[in-house]
Amino acid sequence: MRELGAHLLRWHAAGASYVLATVVGVTGSAPRPPGATMAVDAEGNIRGSLSGGCVEGAVLELCGRVLETGEPVREIFGYSDSDAFAVGLTCGGELEILVHRITPDRYPIVEAVLDADGGPVALVRDLESGAMLALRPDSVVGPDADPTLVARARAMLDTASTAVRVIGCADRERTVFIESFAPPPxxxxxxxxxxxxxxxxxxxxxxxxxxxxxxxxxxxxxxxxxxxxxxxxxxxxxxxxxxxxxxxxxxxxxxxxxxxxxxxxxxxxxxxxxxxxxxxxxxxxxxxxxxxxxxxxxxxxxxxxxxxxxxxxxxxxxxxxxxxxxxxxxxxxxxxxxxxxxxTDRPIHPGGLVSGGTQAEQLATG
Missing domain, CATH: 3.40.50.720 (NAD(P)-binding Rossmann-like Domain)
Known part of the structure; x- marks a missing residue:
């Protein structure tokens, strides 16, 4: 998404609503990795690519629907689908695409990713609700910062990992796409x-x-x-x-x-x-x-x-x-x-354990 930064910031300056279509899952051979993003505004302007042209036409229809309804959509395109040849994804793999709308209230979250000055930052997206938050090593931008979710996202940011994760949060089990923008440690x-x-x-x-x-x-x-x-x-x-x-x-x-x-x-x-x-x-x-x-x-x-x-x-x-x-x-x-x-009787994945937390007791190999 960072490669689209200049375009997105211009849309922000104009107060435009737009959608982000992002590859959140790949199975088999596919032209682009998870995190590949295409942005579409209300005028039909397209920035970025998901597959080098294979599925963009079909995804564009989803983008129009999401712009109207505001409801996020997940869809899988693959060789085994009945419309595989129609969308052109004949490489034998599958792409799972998330499409969700960005409105001015979400600008600060997107801009936190774009304005990180090359520093590590993670973008967390709820695959069911489309809710978002941006997470840096020492701060969070966005609502609903569940401690367990933040801890798991920080751990993934720490290793520069990008993937879908199912996380047990305080209110419910959430399926999220965590996208890290950082070199590996x-x-x-x-x-x-x-x-x-x-x-x-x-x-x-x-x-x-x-x-x-x-x-x-x-x-x-x-x-x-x-x-x-x-x-x-x-x-x-x-x-x-x-x-x-x-x-x-x-x-x-x-x-x-x-x-x-x-x-x-x-x-x-x-x-x-x-x-x-x-x-x-x-x-x-x-x-x-x-x-x-x-x-x-x-x-x-x-x-x-x-x-x-x-x-x-x-x-x-x-x-x-x-x-x-x-x-x-x-x-x-x-x-x-x-x-x-x-x-021990602590939770196996405690929400409060984050990178840089309390150090373990020293046990020497001696």
Whole structure:
């Protein structure tokens, strides 16, 4: 929808009503992904595309109906439908389209998505009522901000996910389309070891863009870490000082070598990132913390350090250790207790747990 921003803002300035037709589901082969949007105003002006021309004609009829009634419509177009060839979608897939009307009272919600200055923002649309809200990491624009809905949407925004979700809210179970406008969060892994190779797989699974930084040329080989999105050969603290991080970034220091660890941890613990963990024994951790204090870090900064890294799962292999690290990252970022669900009585998906919530109790791999 952001690519239509200039057109939509002109319609807003004119006080026009219009409809948004959005791909909310794709099955099989289809020309455009979920989130593809077409806008149509009362004069029949069309902006954007849903399928490169396959279904636009049929959807245009739905747009006219929704402009008149204000009632949102969901419809599926696919190869198996009796009118598949009529609409031209012969690629073998199916598109589920949501069409809903935008009136001036909803302008602020649309503009919150368009005016995000490239920052992360999610647009949440109720597939039954057409109700909308825009959600940023620290604010919500729109009515009916159910806490569970907001928490689930923030979790999806955090991983830059776009999908239909069924969410149990306070008043009813809602089927919503959550569309994220954000790059994926970053996982920065310092040191290329067997543990790194396994952690790259876990990082990808959790939705991170994974970067491995390794200063030693012999180890900085992308072939050793096929699941990393990129491998950088550079001194760790130098790379961290120049690269972009934000409140969603997680940093894992696996070099287990003070000449690398100390400078990069000093830099990491001074940055506003979500998680900083470092591998090593308990003895190494004690020595590391002494060195970090000597380097000028205070106790509040040191409390952010997850060292030894990961939850105490009893794992032995690099893969099991990577799972323990990934689990700790999830617990820290979502405010989980890191205790078995079988011994807790909280809701499994509490509405109040959001990104940046209370950190889980530190359980070391040691």
């Amino acid at each position: 970053r996982m920065l892994v310092f040191g290329a070891t067997d543990f790194t190779t396994a952690l790259c797989r876990v990082g990808r699974l959790l939705g991170y863009h994974v970067t491995v930084c390794e200063a030693r040329p012999a180890f900085a080989d992308p072939a050793r870490m096929p699941d990393a999105h990129e491998v950088v050969r550079e001194w760790p603290n130098t790379y961290l000082a120049r690269t972009h991080v934000d409140a969603r970034t997680v940093i894992c220091v696996l070099t287990h070598d003070p000449k690398f660890d100390i400078p990069v941890l000093v830099e990491a613990l001074r940055r506003p990132v979500a998680y900083v963990g470092a591998m090593g024994s308990r003895r190494a951790d004690r020595e590391r913390r002494l060195r970090l204090r000597a380097a000028g870090l205070g106790e509040e900064q040191l409390r952010r350090l997850r060292s030894p890294i990961g939850l105490e799962l009893g794992g032995q292999t690099p893969e099991e250790t990577a799972v323990a690290i990934g689990a700790e990252i999830v617990a820290v970022r979502r405010g989980g207790s890191a205790r078995p669900l079988s011994v």
